[in-house]
Amino acid sequence: xxxxxxxxxxxxxxxxxxxxxxxxxxxxxxxxxxxxxxxxxxxxxxxxxxxxxxxxxxxxxxxxxxxxxxxxxxxxxxxxxxxxxxxxxxxxxxxxxxxxxxxxxxxxxxxxxxxxxxxxxxxxxxxxxxxxxxxxxxxxxxxxxxxxxxxxxxxxxxxxxxxxxxxxxxxxxxxxxxxxxxxxxxxxxxxxxxxxxxxxxxxxxxxxxxxxxxxxxxxxxxxxxxxxxxxxxxxxxxxxxxxxxxxxxxxxxxxxxxxxxxxxxxxxxxxxxxxxxxxxxxxxxxxxxxxxxxxxxxxxxxxxxxxxxxxxxxxxxxxxxxxxxxxxxxxxxxxxxxxxxxxxxxxxxxxxxxxxxxxxxxxxxxxxxxxxx
Ligand SMILES: Cc1ncc(COP(=O)(O)O)c(C=O)c1O
Numbered sequence: 001x002x003x004x005x006x007x008x009x010x011x012x013x014x015x016x017x018x019x020x021x022x023x024x025x026x027x028x029x030x031x032x033x034x035x036x037x038x039x040x041x042x043x044x045x046x047x048x049x050x051x052x053x054x055x056x057x058x059x060x061x062x063x064x065x066x067x068x069x070x071x072x073x074x075x076x077x078x079x080x081x082x083x084x085x086x087x088x089x090x091x092x093x094x095x096x097x098x099x100x101x102x103x104x105x106x107x108x109x110x111x112x113x114x115x116x117x118x119x120x121x122x123x124x125x126x127x128x129x130x131x132x133x134x135x136x137x138x139x140x141x142x143x144x145x146x147x148x149x150x151x152x153x154x155x156x157x158x159x160x161x162x163x164x165x166x167x168x169x170x171x172x173x174x175x176x177x178x179x180x181x182x183x184x185x186x187x188x189x190x191x192x193x194x195x196x197x198x199x200x201x202x203x204x205x206x207x208x209x210x211x212x213x214x215x216x217x218x219x220x221x222x223x224x225x226x227x228x229x230x231x232x233x234x235x236x237x238x239x240x241x242x243x244x245x246x247x248x249x250x251x252x253x254x255x256x257x258x259x260x261x262x263x264x265x266x267x268x269x270x271x272x273x274x275x276x277x278x279x280x281x282x283x284x285x286x287x288x289x290x291x292x293x294x295x296x297x298x299x300x301x302x303x304x305x306x307x308x309x310x311x312x313x314x315x316x317x318x319x320x321x322x323x324x325x326x327x328x329x330x331x332x333x334x335x336x337x338x339x340x341x342x343x344x345x346x347x348x349x350x351x352x353x354x355x356x357x358x359x360x361x362x363x364x365x366x367x368x369x370x371x372x373x
Contacts, residue, residue: 019249034245050204057181057194059241061093109138127153135291160293190250214238275363308369317347
């Protein structure tokens with residue numbers, strides 16, 4: 001833990017505006033131009049072979065399941081093992097494609113528990129979706145091995161994992177596809193957008209077609225304009241899922257500072273840990289190379305505590321309620337860890353505008369709230 005506080009990173013408003021101004025000056029705000037620039041920069045930063053910029057990670061997760069289903073000939077009703085403790089987009093992607101989510105339990109990291117995943121594998125299982133909650137990489141390597149040993153596809157919902165590394169390598173390797181979110185409150189925010197990174201180039205080409213209504217033509221690029229032809233074919237139903245240059249402009253600036261911003265998030269998280277250690281449980285990450293998108297404590301009487309904090313102008317979040325409780329699934333599976341954490345986890349404020357003093361104030365108020373119960 002550093003004693004001296006690092007300089008607070010800013011939101012780089014002027015840089016974002018000047019990147020957006022370039023789009024407006026050129027009259028190019030749509031797909032192509034900055035979207036291609038951002039895709040290339042993302043590939044360089046992560047080392048991943050393919051990257052396609054989309055208007056959200058939700059769109060990306062849908063494309064991931066759809067493309068793998070078609071490629072491998074999965075049948076309606078086949079199963080994908082998934083986590084109950086996630087944002088609903090993760091599991092919607094399975095349902096969109098008439099597949100069945102098979103919920104496995106999590107462990108104390110809030111990520112899928114490898115032993116529970118193994119128990120859920122059956123004849124109908126085709127894939128595993130792994131979510132790195134808060135950017136945490138815990139269990140990911142083990143789950144990748146389980147998928148490979150059982151001939152299952154693996155989809156990484158990396159919505160929280162921009163900048164998460166395992167042994168200095170960015171996440172997204174050794175999986176069939178990874179999907180990142182750059183939604184407004186993520187650690188690389190662009191208002192709304194996402195990146196889908198397939199391992200296979202053919203899958204990437206397919207994603208590009210499907211994300212632009214099934215149109216089978218290269219995405220626009222300035223260099224391609226001279227040879228550009230306006231004829232194309234549409235062989236399948238696609239979606240309006242691609243991203244645009246305004247969102248990509250924000251992404252380009254955000255990516256430039258991602259490492260610095262993630263380090264600041266880890267510094268803030270370490271400050272929480274120092275303040276709360278031995279007084280309240282919190283979710284540990286398995287290394288100091290994760291994005292630290294979220295800092296979660298585990299508390300009893302969570303709803304009362306949320307009320308208490310909000311009366312002190314502190315507004316925490318919940319990531320997430322177990323999806324098995326939603327009317328859509330209403331599953332009675334026995335998932336004790338998921339059930340336990342679903343009613344107890346609380347995400348404390350963690351963003352770039354906070355100082356260590358702010359973290360101290362939140363910690364103190366949290367402990368007062370707990371003690372007053
Ligand atoms: C785990 C997880 N998966 C997927 C998504 C969907 O991301 P997006 O809002 O970019 O569609 C989110 C967003 O909150 C998320 O937290």
